[in-house]
Amino acid sequence: MVGPVLIVGAGLFGAVCARELTDAGIRCRVVERRAHIGGNCHTRPHPGIGCHEHVYGPHVFHTDAPALWRYVNRFGAFNGFVNRPRVRFGDRVFSFPINLLTLHQLFGVSTPAEAEEALRLRRRPGTDESSVEGWCLAHIGEELYETFVLGYTWKQWNRHPRELPSDIIRRLPVRLTFDDNYYTDRFQGVPAEGYGRLFERLLEGVAVELETDFLPDREYWMARHPLVIYTGALDAFFAHECGPLEYRSLRFEREELPVGDFQGNAVVNYTEREVPWTRIVEHKHFGPDRSRPRTLITREFPADRAPGCEPCYPVRTPDNLARLGRYRARGAELEGRVLFGGRLAEYRYYDMDDTVAAALGAVRRLLGPDLGGKACTRT
Numbered sequence: 001m002v003g004p005v006l007i008v009g010a011g012l013f014g015a016v017c018a019r020e021l022t023d024a025g026i027r028c029r030v031v032e033r034r035a036h037i038g039g040n041c042h043t044r045p046h047p048g049i050g051c052h053e054h055v056y057g058p059h060v061f062h063t064d065a066p067a068l069w070r071y072v073n074r075f076g077a078f079n080g081f082v083n084r085p086r087v088r089f090g091d092r093v094f095s096f097p098i099n100l101l102t103l104h105q106l107f108g109v110s111t112p113a114e115a116e117e118a119l120r121l122r123r124r125p126g127t128d129e130s131s132v133e134g135w136c137l138a139h140i141g142e143e144l145y146e147t148f149v150l151g152y153t154w155k156q157w158n159r160h161p162r163e164l165p166s167d168i169i170r171r172l173p174v175r176l177t178f179d180d181n182y183y184t185d186r187f188q189g190v191p192a193e194g195y196g197r198l199f200e201r202l203l204e205g206v207a208v209e210l211e212t213d214f215l216p217d218r219e220y221w222m223a224r225h226p227l228v229i230y231t232g233a234l235d236a237f238f239a240h241e242c243g244p245l246e247y248r249s250l251r252f253e254r255e256e257l258p259v260g261d262f263q264g265n266a267v268v269n270y271t272e273r274e275v276p277w278t279r280i281v282e283h284k285h286f287g288p289d290r291s292r293p294r295t296l297i298t299r300e301f302p303a304d305r306a307p308g309c310e311p312c313y314p315v316r317t318p319d320n321l322a323r324l325g326r327y328r329a330r331g332a333e334l335e336g337r338v339l340f341g342g343r344l345a346e347y348r349y350y351d352m353d354d355t356v357a358a359a360l361g362a363v364r365r366l367l368g369p370d371l372g373g374k375a376c377t378r379t
């Protein structure tokens with residue numbers, strides 16, 4: 001007898017697959033190593049402070065695709081939160097991402113034309129743009145690079161920005177207007193009732209087993225399920241047989257404070273190398289309720305992947321990409337049996353909307369003639 005599709009991981013990729021397969025009449029079973037659903041998007045309510053705590057760092061959903069925006073809103077209304085982080089560098093606070101106000105604060109310019117001229121004088125055209133450092137020197141020059149990128153990126157990735165590929169930094173806009181929206185997409189927000197509730201709705205009617213680790217019993221699970229959708233770290237699936245794939249992790253230090261407002265904003269980045277954390281998140285600023293006289297903040301410390309620190313970011317350096325190639329080849333041998341999906345298993349720096357789109361695409365391909373009714377039990 002064939003069994004249900006096994007989905008390993010109740011994060012965004014796994015949960016969207018589970019929803020779509022279930023709605024298509026295919027039975028799914030989700031196993032999740034942690035004690036909660038939602039992966040690193042997980043939030044939990046903090047009734048005393050009247051907010052949702054982003055347990056693994058801030059997750060702001062943003063997309064330019066109306067269909068994806070409609071899709072996520074099916075599982076819970078999003079509030080109108082717009083991410084406008086600020087940067088602390090020494091005693092100074094800067095508008096961020098780099099925009100006309102930032103350039104005013106740093107160079108004293110006041111108009112787009114003056115800002116363009118200030119940048120032109122500082123850019124170093126002809127610099128090799130393949131690294132983060134090279135891209136920054138070519139596009140924004142040394143002062144902006146040293147104030148906003150050098151220390152933060154070095155801390156975040158534990159490598160000098162000249163050793164990191166520039167696609168990491170190309171995500172960040174540089175604007176000659178006063179627009180300080182972190183994203184350029186048309187739609188963004190966080191779920192008004194938290195991601196906890198959103199994932200409960202995504203997984204409604206799906207069998208989910210928490211605190212159930214797939215990897216130690218991989219053969220057992222594989223033997224009982226014709227198809228496994230695996231969303232964990234790719235190297236771990238293959239018992240690290242081609243060497244470790246590097247993932248950057250985060251350690252979080254949370255603190256409740258007897259003040260109504262600690263920093264006046266949801267996210268403040270600390271871009272100096274000497275400050276050990278990269279950012280402080282003040283959770284109440286994601287939602288409308290700021291009335292309580294207490295607040296909750298989380299300091300984020302970049303960390304190596306270690307027990308107790310969840311892998312978060314693929315480190316896409318040439319060494320790791322070479323190892324990734326070997327793991328992909330191993331994965332290809334399992335085609336039709338195991339589908340590797342999501343940020344960790346695909347080893348891609350996906351945003352949330354990319355993850356949802358990738359999961360929807362994967363299910364669409366699965367529901368093609370190969371799978372429908374053959375490998376899986378239809379309910």
Ligand code: UDP
Nearest residue numbers: 148149150152153156168169171172269271
């Ligand atoms: N970055 C930076 N300074 C900042 C914020 C970001 O140099 O103040 C760089 C850093 O290398 C980071 C990348 O930009 O890894 C992408 O930042 P983003 O905020 O998109 O990262 P995430 O939210 O995924 O942690």
